[in-house]
């Protein structure tokens with residue numbers, strides 16, 4: 074007899090909820106009544122609490138209310154969504170853009186829409202869960218290649234022909250902080266006649282002097298074989314996501330993507346805030362500060378067993394799942410909030426602390442963290 078109380082046979086007890094919610098004040102986070110410096114957020118530029126974003130969102134809510142009321146294709150469309158799409162497309166160097174509810178909805182909807190049963194998908198084994206689920210939920214056949222192994226990818230591409238083929242990869246890998254070789258991927262896409270889908274959720278607003286992200290750094294932005302996904306919930310400090318591509322691709326998605334058509338549109342307060350975030354990113358000071366903080370951390374932490382990464386994601390490998398939890402607990406006692414990341418989020422045997430840097434960290438806080446890490450290790 075089905076019983077919802079024992080449906081899930083094993084929920085790991087240590088995965089209990091952390092009570093953080095309303096206790097968050099920018100850089101600080103309150104957990105178990107203790108004020109901790111947050112080194113675990115994806116708010117890379119510290120924009121989530123920036124007054125310009127708050128004011129824009131509050132003004133929009135005051136003037137027009139909160140909920141959008143319906144899907145974009147019914148009555149939820151708003152001029153601010155269109156303005157944000159135009160500005161993002163122009164900034165990122167693509168023909169067109171489509172703003173959607175979240176990165177998860179973007180990737181699931183996008184891959185489902187692109188891949189029918191005649192499609193073959195070639196995906197990096199460490200792709201984000203949203204790309205993994207998008208591929209699973211589509212009708213396409215999936216071939217996974219070892220992380221960043223372009224030789225294996227090429228072998229798979231040579232072996233498996235299909236009417237339509239798509240290479241799918243994170244730009245910056247969310248749990249490792251390392252980076253896909255986009256120049257080599259677009260070359261493979263051209264040689265093997267495939268599309269290339271890049272999720273640069275952690276690169277946009279972060280990488281490069283102008284923070285346009287990995288496709289710009291690799292000089293492939295706007296390429297006719299390329300579709301890019303970005304999120305508004307990380308460096309932009311908001312919530313939501315966007316897809317960039319050719320005008321024809323974006324129009325096709327607008328007409329067909331189920332996670333857009335059958336889901337309530339983002340409240341306009343979010344594009345209002347995201348437009349402010351984009352202006353701050355283009356102005357550049359927060360980006361410079363983030364780059365400075367990453368360089369400082371890497372220089373000071375060179376003796377620590379960090380995984381190789383040039384991005385604000387600086388993971389530190391643990392000896393075991395328990396060790397990761399233990400280190401996270403000790404850091405909490407020392408005043409720092411850093412989550413232990415364990416399987417299934419990362420492969421077995423690679424539990425880690427995922428340290429993330431933000432423009433809003435001070436040099437003193439970075440020094441203090443490194444001292445604490447050295448003591449704990």
Ligand SMILES: Cc1ncc(COP(=O)(O)O)c(C=O)c1O
Pocket residue numbers: 175176177178180201203243247272274275304305306313314
């Ligand atoms: C690489 C990547 N893609 C997509 C997402 C999902 O984005 P969202 O949080 O907007 O659903 C994440 C979020 O963690 C991510 O790291």
